[in-house]
Amino acid sequence: xxxxxxxxxxxxxxxxxxxxxxxxxxxxxxxxxxxxxxxxxxxxxxxxxxxxxxxxxxxxxxxxxxxxxxxxxxxxxxxxxxxxxxxxxxxxxxxxxxxxxxxxxxxxxxxxxxxxxxxxxxxxxxxxxxxxxxxxxxxxxxxxxxxxxxxxxxxxxxxxxxxxxxxxxxxxxxxxxxxxxxxxxxxxxxxxxxxxxxxxxxxxxxxxxxxxxxxxxxxxxxxxxxxxxxxxxxxxxxxxxxxxxxxxxxxxxxxxxxxxxxxxxxxxxxxxxxxxxxxxxxxxxxxxx
Amino acid sequence: xxxxxxxxxxxxxxxxxxxxxxxxxxxxxxxxxxxxxxxxxxxxxxxxxxxxxxxxxxxxxxxxxxxxxxxxxxxxxxxxxxxxxxxxxxxxxxxxxxxxxxxxxxxxxxxxxxxxxxxxxxxxxxxxxxxxxxxxxxxxxxxxxxxxxxxxxxxxxxxxxxxxxxxxxxxxxxxxxxxxxxxxxxxxxxxxxxxxxxxxxxxxxxxxxxxxxxxxxxxxxxxxxxxxxxxxxxxxxxxxxxxxxxxxxxxxxxxxxxxxxxxxxxxxxxxxxxxxxxxxxxxxxxxxxxxxxxxxxxxxxxxxxxxxxxxxxxxxxxxxxxxxxxxxxxxxxxxxxxxxxxxxxxxxxxxxxxxxxxxxxxxxxxxxxxxxxxxxxxxxxxxxxxxxxxxxxxxxxxxxxxxxxxxxxxxxxxxxxx
Numbered sequence: 019x020x021x022x023x024x025x026x027x028x029x030x031x032x033x034x035x036x037x038x039x040x041x042x043x044x045x046x047x048x049x050x051x052x053x054x055x056x057x058x059x060x061x062x063x064x065x066x067x068x069x070x071x072x073x074x075x076x077x078x079x080x081x082x083x084x085x086x087x088x089x090x091x092x093x094x095x096x097x098x099x100x101x102x103x104x105x106x107x108x109x110x111x112x113x114x115x116x117x118x119x120x121x122x123x124x125x126x127x128x129x130x131x132x133x134x135x136x137x138x139x140x141x142x143x144x145x146x147x148x149x150x151x152x153x154x155x156x157x158x159x160x161x162x163x164x165x166x167x168x169x170x171x172x173x174x175x176x177x178x179x180x181x182x183x184x185x186x187x188x189x190x191x192x193x194x195x196x197x198x199x200x201x202x203x204x205x206x207x208x209x210x211x212x213x214x215x216x217x218x219x220x221x222x223x224x225x226x227x228x229x230x231x232x233x234x235x236x237x238x239x240x241x242x243x244x245x246x247x248x249x250x251x252x253x254x255x256x257x258x259x260x261x262x263x264x265x266x267x268x269x270x271x272x273x274x275x276x277x278x279x280x281x282x283x284x285x286x287x288x289x290x291x292x293x294x295x296x297x298x299x300x301x302x303x304x305x306x307x
Numbered sequence: 308x309x310x311x312x313x314x315x316x317x318x319x320x321x322x323x324x325x326x327x328x329x330x331x332x333x334x335x336x337x338x339x340x341x342x343x344x345x346x347x348x349x350x351x352x353x354x355x356x357x358x359x360x361x362x363x364x365x366x367x368x369x370x371x372x373x374x375x376x377x378x379x380x381x382x383x384x385x386x387x388x389x390x391x392x393x394x395x396x397x398x399x400x401x402x403x404x405x406x407x408x409x410x411x412x413x414x415x416x417x418x419x420x421x422x423x424x425x426x427x428x429x430x431x432x433x434x435x436x437x438x439x440x441x442x443x444x445x446x447x448x449x450x451x452x453x454x455x456x457x458x459x460x461x462x463x464x465x466x467x468x469x470x471x472x473x474x475x476x477x478x479x480x481x482x483x484x485x486x487x488x489x490x491x492x493x494x495x496x497x498x499x500x501x502x503x504x505x506x507x508x509x510x511x512x513x514x515x516x517x518x519x520x521x522x523x524x525x526x527x528x529x530x531x532x533x534x535x536x537x538x539x540x541x542x543x544x545x546x547x548x549x550x551x552x553x554x555x556x557x558x559x560x561x562x563x564x565x566x567x568x569x570x571x572x573x574x575x576x577x578x579x580x581x582x583x584x585x586x587x588x589x590x591x592x593x594x595x596x597x598x599x600x601x602x603x604x605x606x607x608x609x610x611x612x613x614x615x616x617x618x619x620x621x622x623x624x625x626x627x628x629x630x631x632x633x634x635x636x637x638x639x640x641x642x643x644x645x646x647x648x649x650x651x652x653x654x655x656x657x658x659x660x661x662x663x664x665x666x667x668x669x670x671x672x673x674x675x676x677x678x679x680x681x682x683x684x685x686x687x688x689x690x691x692x693x694x695x696x697x698x699x700x701x702x703x704x705x706x707x708x709x710x711x712x713x714x715x716x717x718x719x720x721x722x723x724x725x
Binding site: 106 | 518519522523524525586587588591592594595597598599601602603605606607608666667719
């Protein structure tokens, strides 16, 4: 137990091969170095929680994965192959879908319309409503969604949890392999949170790689298989959820290290890529700044 | 969260009967989804009022045909505005786009002495160009459409003056264009049009219901579909019968009967634009952008392109409306499409049920709302009311329509519909 996030019993993924893998990615906006040498793995059939304080770089990381913008440097492998993802279409083509925090649903359209928004099925230039409705029903049934009365009702009439369900269902409609959920339970009540978390679990059980971004450690410990902690633009640790305690995760989020886990003080900005951080060093000043 | 866990009741239950369909409609209206109801009620009540006050003139077949001619231009311009209003935008220049399109058509027709179809093409191209400029400024530069089209409203007024000359007019002498909004179809053609519309509507509805049922999806029961077809057939049949009567004061000198030609144009526009909005991906994207532009963008919809297309459609349809104005007036002047044309057209769309907030509206709204406004203007004219009263009454009706929109929205928000 001397090395931080690489020891086998706490290693993320539990020994399986990652579906999506980032190695030493960097991203800067002007002079601000937002992501520094970040490694990140998403495993099929597992929920990987991505946690970190505000400004830690969570959004930047997922936007890079989703192709909203490209990373400045670093490796991006998907299903074992090196890929380049610089726009959302490329990410979608690989099977990567993002469910955004503010939902991105159109209130004035019904559930079927929203599920197929922007990717309508057409037949001879006409919308193929019957096929879309059938596939929508199949998808919702496949996710064991039973709470919507009719899939032809407007999204405006749905509760927060149902809306989140629709947004998640949209992400799995396209044979997606990786689904990234940005704070899916942030605005939900207790029962609805439970409902959405069950859905998140079902996504993983169907073999998808799920990334769950959350501030709520209750949610994280309830569904996550792996926990990745970002601290000021660095990956403090990516570990099995069963291998860490709640307090350790809180320490990792707030200070970047917790006992043997996490960043080392000697991991300065100038550290060459691939260098092993020294787990015993104290928290460096540049980390805190 | 809906506590009922009944996903199957709606989908596998038996198809709704007429009673269910009516009950469903009533609950939708009570929930704030009033649709075309206010416009239809307005049409009926205004007709009753004017028919009671001027039984001999208002209800004559001559006046009924006249009403259609009066409202045609308004309806077409309003159809174009529906596209822009669906985005939550506005086109204040639609009236002068109509005038400018008509002026270009008139100039090509008279000064260039080209055939009518080239003149019409030139007019349409002018409308499309105006829409392209407005659309580019709104969608690429992000200037609010209110400002861009206000500038276009002022600018096009100048262009129209420049084209026609101060105090000048261009008279339209081309037979085809004059016939467009003055003449009638032969009586048999009017009936043929009726048959095509009713049979076409029935065929589309029945085949859609059949396809859906084959796919195991919920569909309207055959009796519901047939009831709708019957209502349509009776209403349109009565109108056609009425218009097929002789309405000339002196039938021996000149016979006037049949469905106005312009109805054919209105039907073609109504059906094709309805198809565009309701059955194509582009139409769906227009509603999506109007409902939540950010969601549409994230779903991969090219929002700027959708906006551009809507403004081009609006101005092009305005040009068509301009042709109808020119045909009705037999001439084009610097005031063609001016004064209250635009405001009446926006009013027509809103009275019909199109929301100024975007995301809600249909092409049919333009037709119903346009008829309501035309009936007010027509009926008040028959009552020998001065234009000051007509303006005031129209204003009140528009205000009522906007209130209905706002109130139904509040109800809709309360019951979870938009």
